[in-house]
Amino acid sequence: MVNLGVSIGELKLKNPVIAASGTFGFGREMEKYYDLSNIGGISSKGLTIKPRLGNDVPRVAECDAGMLNSVGLQNPGIEYFIEHELPHMLSYGCVVIANIAGHQFEEYADMAKLLDKTDVDAIELNLSCPNVSSGCMAFGSDASMIRAVTESVKTVTNKPVWVKLTPNVTSVSEMALAAQDGGADAVSLINTLLGMVIDIETRRPVLKNNAGGYSGPGVKPVAVRMVNEVFNSVDIPVIGMGGIMNAADALEFMIAGACAVQVGTANLVIPTACNDIVISMEEWAQNHEVEEISSLTGCLRRW
Amino acid sequence: MPQQIEFRCQIVKRQQPNASFVILTFASPEIASLAMPGQFVNISADKFLRRPIGIMSVDREQGLFSVGIRIQGEGTLNLSVLQPGHYVSLLGPLGHGFKLDNYDRVITVGGGTGVFPLFFVQQYCQEHGIEGIAVCGYRSAAESILTEEFTKTACAVSFASDAGDMTIAGHAGHALAGVIADLIEKKADLSRTLIAACGPKIMMRTAAEQAAAAGISCQVSLEERMACGVGVCLVCVCKTKGSDGEIENSRCCADGPVFDAEAVVW
Structure with a gap:
């Protein structure tokens, strides 16, 4: 009998598979x-103080081993979420994480205050969305801002706070340490890699927003390396993501140091991806006589 | 009870009516029994993302359904070379199709690949005793498609081509004008008539404007670059008017692809 249960700090998940923000809506579909x-949990679509319509279409560009998106945080706003989506999400029977994205520094704490009064299990700070013109990624690529935003949120809530990191920086471990210094309970990485696809006939970017976030199996080696680097740098739990398509991919992240994983773009190709990964992960553990899946975290045998 | 969404379906027939189009027929009793006109399947095409393709027809007894594909990129090229016997993963049936049941007469207005899902509408009309009139626009007679099938299935047909080598010169919108004029001349009751359009945006807009001018209901099938096909990724949005008149984003895949023309912001 395999125990797939994992802990992210105090928070217990029945298995390490979390649906990543922006690829799962609020679970209704x-x-x-x-x-x-x-599944272990669901991270909500990225939420903002006010509802957002997002960017103009086209918002997706296929590329080798993945896709770019430039959705631009289309969402109904935090208040609508708390009133109309969160109660339903909490009925699913898995851990529910609210992913929040601010334009202004204060907005993160303002949203966290509202969420503190709810039964949401954790708050994930999206400091790394590449698709909005102001804020967000600007916060995520400045260590002092990461620390300050995290601190401002921790001051107003006792909920676990996860900081989602962008790979579009020189040193991701510096950003992770800043999150830890700010009091983060965990870091999750990686968000999408900023990219561009060009139509050579029209000489225009395929995305109306010109650039967008690259996700899918193509980013996985980059993500695994970053997860391992961060795991070796911080003392808080690391949640790994980036191009996970199957259980083997998920296990790679755990071996690199992730205590749990998020599955994102795979949901857009195989709607049952998260469920399939949980099943295959259990089979793998059984076949390999791994009794506790959490024992894999960080068991990498570096050369 | 969870609903199965992904099916591995065998291709049982492949037809290539001309250089631009391929028609694939899949065995899938589930999709054949559930699919409604205007719905689509999201087909794995040996590329990262699936390809959303409108359902062209169903054979509910035999458990078969067909799709028409225009070969226009790598994904559709990959699909076009698949042979009978091959298995393909697909999601479906997806989206909301045409709402046909309140109408006595349905005029389908299709251009390009838009004629494929509209053939399913005509098939449905034939089976349900609805008077079907098919208006199809093509680039040229050589690139025309399904003309015999529409002629057999619909009560009346009108074909147009940009090249001017079919009955009417111009696009399907031009042919539609003639059909509407005929109905008005015959003093036909248009209160339970629907115009169902699928094709290039300019053609659908023309159809919607003519429908509005004649007081005929109109539904259009919109298309945007899509990823998941099930409504979670929010990439395929189109602008629509909500019930309060406010502009909102609708998802072509899950809220559509078929919308009331009046709700569409062109």
Whole structure:
């Protein structure tokens, strides 16, 4: 019998598979296809203080081993979320994480205050969305800002606070340490890599926003390296993501140092991806006589 | 009870009516029994993302459904060379199709690949005793497609081509004008008539404007670059008017692809 349970600090998940923000909505579409209590958790679509319509289309550009998106944080706003989506999400029977993105420094704490009064299990700070013109990624590529934003949120809530990191920086471990210094309970990485796809006939970017975030299996080696680097740098839990398509990919992240993983773009190709990964992960553990999946975290045998 | 979304379906037939188009027929009793006109499947095409393709027809008894594909990029090229016997992963049936049941007469207005899902509309009309009139626009007679099938299935047809080598010169919107004029001349009751359009945006807009002018209901099938096809990624949005008149984003895949023409912000 395999124990797939993992802990992210105080928070317990029945298995390490979390649906990543922006690839799962608020779960309503996916609950038609499988029982969402089978997975470890869901990170909500990125939320902002005010509702956002997002960017103009085209918002997606396919590329080798993945895709770029420039959705631009289309969402109904934090208040609508708390009133109309969160209660339903909390009924799924898995851990629920609210992913929040601010334009202004103060907005993170303002949203966290509202979430503190709810039963949400954790708050993930999106300091790394590449698709909005102001804020967000500007915060995520400045260590002093990461620390300050994290501190400002920790001051107003007792909920676990995860800081989602962008790979679009010189030193991701410097950013992770800043999050830790600010009091983060965990870091999650990586968000998308900033990229561009050009139509050579029109000589225009495929995305109306010109650039967008690259995700999918192509980013996985970059993400695994960053997770391992961060795992070796910080003392707080690391949640790994970036191009996970199957259980083997997820296990790679755990071996690199992740205590849990997020599955994102795979949901857009295989709607049942998270569920499939949990099943295959259990089979793998059984076949390899791994009794506790959490024992894999950081077991990398570096040369 | 969870609903199965992904199916591995065998290709049972491949037809290539001309150099631009391929018609693939898949065995899938589930999709064949559930699919409604205007819905689509998201097909794995040996590329990272699936390709959303409108359902062209179903054979509910045999458990088969067909799709028409225009070969225009790597993904559709990959699909076009698949042979009978091959298995393909696909998601479906997806989206909201045409709402046909309140109408006695349906005029389909299609251009390019838009004629494929509209053939399914005509098939449905034939089976449900709805008078179907098919208006199709093509680039040229050589690139025309499904003309025999529409002629057999619909009560009346009108074909147009940009090249001017079919009955009417111009696009399907021009042919539609003639059809509407005929109906008005015959003093036909248009209160339970629907115009169902699918094709280039300019053609659908023309159809919607003519429908509005004649007081005929109109539904259009919109298209945007898509990823998931099930409504979670929010990349395929189009601007629509909400019930309060406010502009909002609708997802072509999950809220559409078929919308009331009045709700569309052109």
